[in-house]
Amino acid sequence: MKVRIQFSKHGVVKYIGHLDVMRYFQKALRRADIPVKYTGGFSPHQVISFAQPLGVGVESESEYFDMELEREDDLQAMKERLNASMTDGIVVKAIVELPDNAKNAMASIAAASYEVRFREGMEPAFDLSAEIEALLKQSTIPYVKQTKKNEIEVDLKQGIYTLSAEKDKKDHWIIYMTVDASSGGNIKPSTVLEVLYKRAGDKLPPFALAITRMEIFAKDDSGHLMPLIQAN
Amino acid sequence: MSKLALDHEILMTIEKPARYIGGEVNAVYKNKEDVDVRFVMCFPDVYEIGMSHLGIQILYDMFNRFEDVWCERVYSPWLDLDKIMREKNIPLFALESQDPIRDFDFLGITIQYEMCYTNILQVLDLAQIPLLAKDRTKEHPIVIGGGPCTYNPEPIADFFDIFYIGEGETVYRELMDVYKEWKASGEDRVEFLKRASRISGLYVPMFYEEIYKEDGTIDHREKLYDKAPDRITKEIVTDVSDTYYPMKPVVPFIKVTQDRVVLEIQRGCIRGCRFCQAGQLYRPVRERDVEVLKDYAIQMLHNTGHEEISLSSLSSSDYSKLDELLSFLMKECEERHTNISLPSLRIDAFSLDVMSKVQDVKKSSLTFAPEAGSQRLRNVINKGLTEEVILNGAHLAFEGGWTKVKLYFMLGLPTETVEDIHAIGDISNKIAAEFFETVPKEKRKNGTVQIVTSTSFFIPKPFTPFQWARMCTKEEFLDKAYECRRGITSQLNQKRIRYNWHEADVSVMEGVFARGDRRVGKVILDAYKKGCVYDAWGEYFHMDVWEECFRENGVSIDFYTTRERQDDEIFPWDFLDCGVTKEFLLREWHNAQAENVTPNCKQKCNACGAAKFGCGICFEPRS
Structure with a gap:
C-alpha cells in the first residue's frame, strides 16, 4: 500500500532544515507505529520519499512525502496516531492512498504557490500592485542568476503562473504567487520580489520577507496545475 | 514555545538555528506561574554534545516529575551566536521558555571534562551572572555544579555556589525544599548556602579556605562557617x-x-x-x-x-x-x-x-584496549588483559570474517620504559601476523587486515592510585609518541598498521586542572577573559594564551603536573569522600x-x- 502524506509547518519549527524534517518524520513514524516498509540489511531504511525541500525560515501549509506500507492500515487512524506524536508546529493534514502504479510524484512537481508578507517595519516604499501589473506586461522578465562559477541570465516570464498583491486590514502587503518549482526551472519567491524591487529602482533588503508555501502542484495530462494531494 | 529569544535575522544568520529554539519532542513545558522553583540544567558545550549526555536527561526527567519545579535546558552557544549575543547584549536564555537564565532560581552545570572550564565561564558571562560566586546577590540564580570533575572542584571553586558530590537522584528534592523555605524567609543568600551546606553531599566552597605550606603544597583547610561539614561524602x-x-x-x-x-x-x-x-x-x-x-x-x-x-x-x-x-x-x-x-x-x-x-562484519571493527604494550606495564596499571586473550580474540574474529582492528594504548604511564613503548608495535604486529596465519590468501574475501593503533597521553586523576604519579612534560610525551611510531614502523607488518596519537598540549592543561587547587582558578578566569573558550575543541585551544596566563599569575604548570608527590601529601580533594x-x-x-x-x-x-x-x-x- 502506497500513501501520500500532507503536512503543514508553522512557527519556530520553520528553523528546522529539510534533512532534519526528514529525520523528524522517520522517528515520528516509529512513535506512531505506522507500518512503513523498510529496506533490508544491517541498517534498514524506511521507504519514504519527500517532495520539494522547504527552505529554512519558510513556513508551509502544504508539504508532502510518500511512503510504502508493509500492510494495509486505516488512513484516518494513522493520521490520528501521527498527530498524537507531533511536536508543536507540525500538523499532518491528510493521508491519501496512491494507486500501486502511481508514478513518483516528487519527480513530477511543476509549481508551488506562496504567500509572501513583509516583516515588521520592512514594507516597501513603492506601490507593489502597480509594479506587478507592469512587470506582467513585459514580454520577458530577465533575471541574472548567480551560480557558483558565473552569472547567467534567465527569463522568468514562463515560470510565473500567477502573481498579485493586495493590502490586508492593517494596510500590510500580501503577495500571492504561483511559480515554477520543477527541478529545472525552480523560482524562489524572493527572486520575484528582487525583480520587483529592481523595477521600482529599489533593492530588497535582507531578511525582509515572511514566506509561507501554500501548495505544491503537479501537471495533469492536459497540462493543468493540480495540488499534489489530488495528483496521482 | 511560540516566542523565541533570538530574532529572525539572527536565526537566519547563524549555523544550525535549531540548536536554540527548543520545542523538541518530549521537551517539558510548564506554566511558570504554577511552579515555585525554576531550574535550568546546563551542559557547557555545544548542543549536539550536550544533548547526547544521559545524566542531564535523567535529572531533567527527575526535576520535571516534581510538581513545584520546572527544569529547562541550556547549552553553550556556538561561537557565531556568542559573538552576536555580546554585540547585541542578548542574555543567555533557556531553550524551553526562552527566558533569560539570570531570572532563574538555579543554574545547574554538569562538569564532565576539565577542558570545558572556560565554557562554564562563557555560560555565566552570557547569562549576565557574575563569574565569581562572592559577587552574586539575591537577584542571581544559585549556581550548582555536578559530575565527575566535582571530585576535584577546587580549580573552579570560585565560580560555583554549591557543588553536588555524587549521583544526582538523591538529595535534590531536599535542596528544593530548603530553597523554598529560605525564599519564604526573606533571609540573605549566604543564609541559604549555609542551609544547603548542611545537606549531605553538598559542598559550598566559599565556606572553606586552602592554607598552603611554604613549598606550595596544602597545609590544611580552614572552615569559614563552623557548621559546614569537615568532609563531604558522595551521594x-x-x-x-x-x-x-x-x-x-x-x-x-x-x-x-x-x-x-x-x-x-x-x-x-x-x-x-x-x-x-x-x-x-x-x-x-x-x-x-x-x-x-x-x-x-x-x-x-x-x-x-x-x-x-x-x-x-x-x-x-x-x-x-x-x-x-x-x-x-x-x-x-x-x-x-x-x-x-x-x-x-x-x-x-x-x-x-x-x-x-x-553489524556488518565487513564494515565493523574489533576494539581492544590493552592500554599498555607489555605485560609488565599492564600489571602496573592492573589492566587484566593478556596478550594471549587478545590474540585468541583476534583469531576468532578473523575466522568470523573481521579484518579491522582498533587498539588503544596510553603513553607516559608510571614506570614506563622504552621497551614498554616498543611493545605497542610488537603487539600490533602480532595481531596482523595472526590474521595472515588464520586466514589463508584465497579466503581473504573481505580484504586484508587493517590495524589502527591509537595512543593517548596518561593524565593522573584524583581518587586513583596514580594520583601520586608524576605526569610527563609535553616534550616527553612527544618523544614517547615518536618512539612508539618508530616501534611500529620497524615491524614486519608495518604497512598494515596505522598509528594515531593525541595532542600533547591539551593533555598538559587537562593534567593541571585535574589535580589543581584554588590557585588555578584565577588562571582559568584570565584565560577566559583573554578569549579562551571551547578548549576541548582542538582548533580553538590556544596553548600560548594559557601559558601566558600561568606566567602572569605566577602559577607553575610543573607544580601540578611533573612534580613527584610524597605519600603523605594533602591533596586539594582529600576533604571529599568517594x-x-x-x-x-x-x-x-x-x-x-x-x-x-x-x-x-x-x-x-x-x-x-x-x-x-x-x-x-x-x-x-x-x-
Missing part, C-alpha cells in the same frame, strides 16, 4: 532498579552525537584499573535488574522513535545478565527495524556471535610500583572502602 543511589529514569528522553531535531536510546545497565566497575578515575568514583558496582531494563528499552524506543539503542556502562561485559538482555534486544530490534549499537565488549565467542548478527579510602589508593599505588596485580571485585574484596554504602557487589556472593 549514591543504593537501588539502581528503583529510581528515576527518563522514559521519555528529549529527541533533538538536529543530528546529535548520541542520536539513540541509551540504556544504562549498571553503575560502577569491578575492574580497578589504576589509571581510571570512573572505576574508583562510582564504586560499588550496582546492576540494574534485567527485567526493568527490558521494560525501559521498549518504552524508550516507543517514546522517542529512535532507530538505534545502545547500552551504557563502564564495562558491559561484566553485566551478569548480558546474554539475556542482548538476546531480548536483538529479537525486539529486528521486529522494529532498529539497530543495536554495541558497547566495547570483551572479544570472545559470545560477543562475536552477537556482533555478527547486528567511598574508596586514601589508604586503599596508597596501597594500590605501592602495588603498582611492585607490579602486583589486584583481583577484581567479583573475585575478591580488596577492602577499598566502598562497602560502607551498603549496596551492590560488596554484598553479593563471590565466585
Whole structure:
C-alpha cells in the first residue's frame, strides 16, 4: 500500500532544515507505529520519499512525502496516531492512498504557490500592485542568476503562473504567487520580489520577507496545475 | 514555545538555528506561574554534545516529575551566536521558555571534562551572572555544579555556589525544599548556602579556605562557617532498579552525537584499573535488574522513535545478565527495524556471535584496549588483559570474517620504559601476523587486515592510585609518541598498521586542572577573559594564551603536573569522600610500583572502602 502524506509547518519549527524534517518524520513514524516498509540489511531504511525541500525560515501549509506500507492500515487512524506524536508546529493534514502504479510524484512537481508578507517595519516604499501589473506586461522578465562559477541570465516570464498583491486590514502587503518549482526551472519567491524591487529602482533588503508555501502542484495530462494531494 | 529569544535575522544568520529554539519532542513545558522553583540544567558545550549526555536527561526527567519545579535546558552557544549575543547584549536564555537564565532560581552545570572550564565561564558571562560566586546577590540564580570533575572542584571553586558530590537522584528534592523555605524567609543568600551546606553531599566552597605550606603544597583547610561539614561524602543511589529514569528522553531535531536510546545497565566497575578515575568514583558496582531494563528499552524506543539503542556502562561485559538482555534486544530490534549499537565488549565467542548478527562484519571493527604494550606495564596499571586473550580474540574474529582492528594504548604511564613503548608495535604486529596465519590468501574475501593503533597521553586523576604519579612534560610525551611510531614502523607488518596519537598540549592543561587547587582558578578566569573558550575543541585551544596566563599569575604548570608527590601529601580533594579510602589508593599505588596485580571485585574484596554504602557487589556472593 502506497500513501501520500500532507503536512503543514508553522512557527519556530520553520528553523528546522529539510534533512532534519526528514529525520523528524522517520522517528515520528516509529512513535506512531505506522507500518512503513523498510529496506533490508544491517541498517534498514524506511521507504519514504519527500517532495520539494522547504527552505529554512519558510513556513508551509502544504508539504508532502510518500511512503510504502508493509500492510494495509486505516488512513484516518494513522493520521490520528501521527498527530498524537507531533511536536508543536507540525500538523499532518491528510493521508491519501496512491494507486500501486502511481508514478513518483516528487519527480513530477511543476509549481508551488506562496504567500509572501513583509516583516515588521520592512514594507516597501513603492506601490507593489502597480509594479506587478507592469512587470506582467513585459514580454520577458530577465533575471541574472548567480551560480557558483558565473552569472547567467534567465527569463522568468514562463515560470510565473500567477502573481498579485493586495493590502490586508492593517494596510500590510500580501503577495500571492504561483511559480515554477520543477527541478529545472525552480523560482524562489524572493527572486520575484528582487525583480520587483529592481523595477521600482529599489533593492530588497535582507531578511525582509515572511514566506509561507501554500501548495505544491503537479501537471495533469492536459497540462493543468493540480495540488499534489489530488495528483496521482 | 511560540516566542523565541533570538530574532529572525539572527536565526537566519547563524549555523544550525535549531540548536536554540527548543520545542523538541518530549521537551517539558510548564506554566511558570504554577511552579515555585525554576531550574535550568546546563551542559557547557555545544548542543549536539550536550544533548547526547544521559545524566542531564535523567535529572531533567527527575526535576520535571516534581510538581513545584520546572527544569529547562541550556547549552553553550556556538561561537557565531556568542559573538552576536555580546554585540547585541542578548542574555543567555533557556531553550524551553526562552527566558533569560539570570531570572532563574538555579543554574545547574554538569562538569564532565576539565577542558570545558572556560565554557562554564562563557555560560555565566552570557547569562549576565557574575563569574565569581562572592559577587552574586539575591537577584542571581544559585549556581550548582555536578559530575565527575566535582571530585576535584577546587580549580573552579570560585565560580560555583554549591557543588553536588555524587549521583544526582538523591538529595535534590531536599535542596528544593530548603530553597523554598529560605525564599519564604526573606533571609540573605549566604543564609541559604549555609542551609544547603548542611545537606549531605553538598559542598559550598566559599565556606572553606586552602592554607598552603611554604613549598606550595596544602597545609590544611580552614572552615569559614563552623557548621559546614569537615568532609563531604558522595551521594549514591543504593537501588539502581528503583529510581528515576527518563522514559521519555528529549529527541533533538538536529543530528546529535548520541542520536539513540541509551540504556544504562549498571553503575560502577569491578575492574580497578589504576589509571581510571570512573572505576574508583562510582564504586560499588550496582546492576540494574534485567527485567526493568527490558521494560525501559521498549518504552524508550516507543517514546522517542529512535532507530538505534545502545547500552551504557563502564564495562558491559561484566553485566551478569548480558546474554539475556542482548538476546531480548536483538529479537525486539529486528521486529522494529532498529539497530543495536554495541558497547566495547570483551572479544570472545559470545560477543562475536552477537556482533555478527547486528553489524556488518565487513564494515565493523574489533576494539581492544590493552592500554599498555607489555605485560609488565599492564600489571602496573592492573589492566587484566593478556596478550594471549587478545590474540585468541583476534583469531576468532578473523575466522568470523573481521579484518579491522582498533587498539588503544596510553603513553607516559608510571614506570614506563622504552621497551614498554616498543611493545605497542610488537603487539600490533602480532595481531596482523595472526590474521595472515588464520586466514589463508584465497579466503581473504573481505580484504586484508587493517590495524589502527591509537595512543593517548596518561593524565593522573584524583581518587586513583596514580594520583601520586608524576605526569610527563609535553616534550616527553612527544618523544614517547615518536618512539612508539618508530616501534611500529620497524615491524614486519608495518604497512598494515596505522598509528594515531593525541595532542600533547591539551593533555598538559587537562593534567593541571585535574589535580589543581584554588590557585588555578584565577588562571582559568584570565584565560577566559583573554578569549579562551571551547578548549576541548582542538582548533580553538590556544596553548600560548594559557601559558601566558600561568606566567602572569605566577602559577607553575610543573607544580601540578611533573612534580613527584610524597605519600603523605594533602591533596586539594582529600576533604571529599568517594567511598574508596586514601589508604586503599596508597596501597594500590605501592602495588603498582611492585607490579602486583589486584583481583577484581567479583573475585575478591580488596577492602577499598566502598562497602560502607551498603549496596551492590560488596554484598553479593563471590565466585
